[in-house]
Structure formats: C-alpha cells, structure tokens
Amino acid sequence: EVQLVESGGGLVKPGGSLRLSCSASGFNFAASSMSWVRQAPGKGLELVSSMTYATSHIFHADSVIGRFTISRDNAKNSLYLQMDSLRAEDTAVYFCARSAAGYDYWGQGTVVTVSS
Amino acid sequence: DIQMTQSPSTLSAFVGDKVTITCRAGQGISSWLAWYQQKPGRAPKLLIYKASSLESGVPSRFSGSASGTEFTLTISSLQPDDVATYYCQQYNSYPHTFGQGTKLEIK
Numbered sequence: 001e002v003q004l005v006e007s008g009g010g011l012v013k014p015g016g017s018l019r020l021s022c023s024a025s026g027f028n029f030a031a032s033s034m035s036w037v038r039q040a041p042g043k044g045l046e047l048v049s050s051m052t053y054a055t056s057h058i059f060h061a062d063s064v065i066g067r068f069t070i071s072r073d074n075a076k077n078s079l080y081l082q083m084d085s086l087r088a089e090d091t092a093v094y095f096c097a098r099s100a101a102g103y104d105y106w107g108q109g110t111v112v113t114v115s116s
Numbered sequence: 117d118i119q120m121t122q123s124p125s126t127l128s129a130f131v132g133d134k135v136t137i138t139c140r141a142g143q144g145i146s147s148w149l150a151w152y153q154q155k156p157g158r159a160p161k162l163l164i165y166k167a168s169s170l171e172s173g174v175p176s177r178f179s180g181s182a183s184g185t186e187f188t189l190t191i192s193s194l195q196p197d198d199v200a201t202y203y204c205q206q207y208n209s210y211p212h213t214f215g216q217g218t219k220l221e222i223k
Contacts, residue, residue, distance in 0.1 A: 035212075037160075045152075045160065045203055045214040059210040095159055102150030102165035102207065109159055 002026035002105050004096050009110030016086050016114070022079040022096030022107055030074040033099040036081045038092035039109075046092075049081060050099055063089075086114045118142050118206050122215030130223045133194045137218045139204035141185040148208035151180055151189045153200045154217075160203065164189065196222060 008020040020036070035050040049070035050059040060068060069082040079096050091114050097103040119142035129135050139149070147167040152160040162171045164180035167187055177192045191198055199222055204215040 044217045045154075045205075047210075047212045047214075050210065050212070061211055097159075099207070099212070101169070102162045102171070102205070103152075103160070103212075104162045104165070104171065106159035106161070 004098070004105055004107035006094065006096050006107040006110040009094065009112045011113045011115065012086055013116050014087060014114055017082070017084045018086065018112060020081040020083065020094055020096075020110060020112075024077045024079065024096075024098075027098070027105065029077040034072060034079045035097050035099045035103065036070065036079075037095045037097055037103070037106075038090075038112075039095070040089075040092040043092075048094070051079070083112070086112075088114050090114050117211055118145060118209060118213050120204055120206055120213050120215040122204055122218055124218060125216065126219045126221070128221045128223050129194050131194055131196060135191040135194050135198075135220065137189045137202055137204075137220075139187045139189075139215050141187070141206055144185060145206045145208035147182055148206060149180075149182065149187050150205045150207060151178075152203045152205065153198075154203065155200045163202075194220075194222070 003025045005023045031053050033052045036048040038048050051070045067085045071080045093109040095109045096107045098105040121140045123138050149167045151164040154160040163174050167182040168180045179190045181188045202218045
C-alpha cells in the first residue's frame with residue numbers, strides 16, 4: 001500500500017523556521033520525482049517546490065525562493081522542506097506528492113500556521 | 117508561468133446529469149494536463165492524466181478530452197459522491213500551475 005505521511009507542521013511566529021518531513025512507503029521512492037504543494041485556508045492549490053528523482057532538477061516557486069529548501073534522503077525514503085523566514089502568507093496545509101504522470105500519490109497534509 | 121483558467125467556478129446539477137468543466141491553458145501544453153478531485157479536509161485525488169487517460173480505480177463516468185489549449189472534464193452521470201472541488205493542472209513546464217478550482221454541488 002502506498003503511503004505518504006507528512007509531519008513537522010505547527011504554529012510558528014513570523015520570521016521563524018520549520019522543517020517538514022514526508023515519509024514514503026509502498027513505491028520506489030528513489031526513482032520518483034517529488035513535490036510539496038500547499039493550500040492556504042479556503043484557497044486553491046499551489047506548487048511550492050519539486051525535486052526530480054536524481055536531484056538533477058529543483059524547482060521553487062518565486063514566492064519561496066531564498067527562504068525554502070527542498071531536499072530528500074533516498075536511503076530513508078524521505079522528502080523534506082526547510083522553511084525559513086516564514087511569513088503570514090505561508091499559512092497553509094502542506095502536502096507532499098509524487099510527481100509522475102500527474103501527481104498520483106498524496107499525503108494527508110500537515111498544517112503550518114504563521115502568526116504572532 | 118502558464119496560466120490555467122478554469123470555468124465555471126461553481127456548478128450545481130441534478131443527480132444523473134452530465135457535467136462539464138473546462139480548463140484553458142495560456143499557451144500550448146501538449147497533452148500534459150491532469151484533473152483532480154478534492155473533498156473537504158482531504159488531499160486531492162488524481163482522476164485524469166495526460167488530458168484523457170483515466171487513473172486506475174477511477175469510475176468510468178469520468179472522462180477527459182482536449183482541443184488545442186482547451187481541456188474538458190466530463191462526468192457522464194453525476195452521483196452524490198461526486199460533490200467536491202475539481203482542479204486542472206498543467207505539468208508541461210514548471211511551475212506546474214493549477215486552475216482556480218470548480219466547486220460542484222448537487223441540486
């Protein structure tokens with residue numbers, strides 16, 4: 001059974017940091033491109049960051065460049081998102097997803113709230 | 117960035133109706149388009165990939181089609197379980213942009 005389980009969300013003050021983790025199982029993680037997608041309260045879906053399986057290509061949305069860093073540990077079947085200098089507008093549910101023909105596997109999401 | 121314009125933003129129909137949602141890409145994306153269904157409090161679920169390929173396990177009442185830069189998701193006979201918000205997404209080039217969503221309700 002395919003599973004993606006996110007963790008690391010929480011309440012943080014503006015300017016603070018969080019590290020999100022996504023633990024994968026049930027598919028070949030090392031051969032998969034992976035992404036972080038977020039959804040602000042009552043809003044639509046936004047791709048935040050992506051990393052190809054070979055880490056040869058990394059994408060970050062303009063709104064997070066210089067603040068967020070995506071990484072992965074294929075030995076641990078895990079994807080990470082280091083989020084620094086957080087802003088109120090980063091408040092959202094963050095999903096990890098496998099980027100294949102479309103984004104076919106999704107986690108349940110972890111909530112990040114940036115507020116003083 | 118490639119803009120994805122989805123319409124309508126809300127849609128209300130009767131059980132058994134044929135329902136159509138449209139997504140227009142701001143530039144050519146070949147067939148690199150996916151459709152997702154999202155229910156409240158849940159993660160999105162992939163329905164259609166490569167414009168018209170049905171994801172495994174998705175009911176056959178869902179179908180996708182394409183004509184140039186215009187893409188369509190069709191539900192042939194609306195069921196109560198189909199109440200959700202639907203999103204299109206292009207994955208031709210980064211950033212893989214989503215449409216703004218269509219909220220589907222039952223009359």
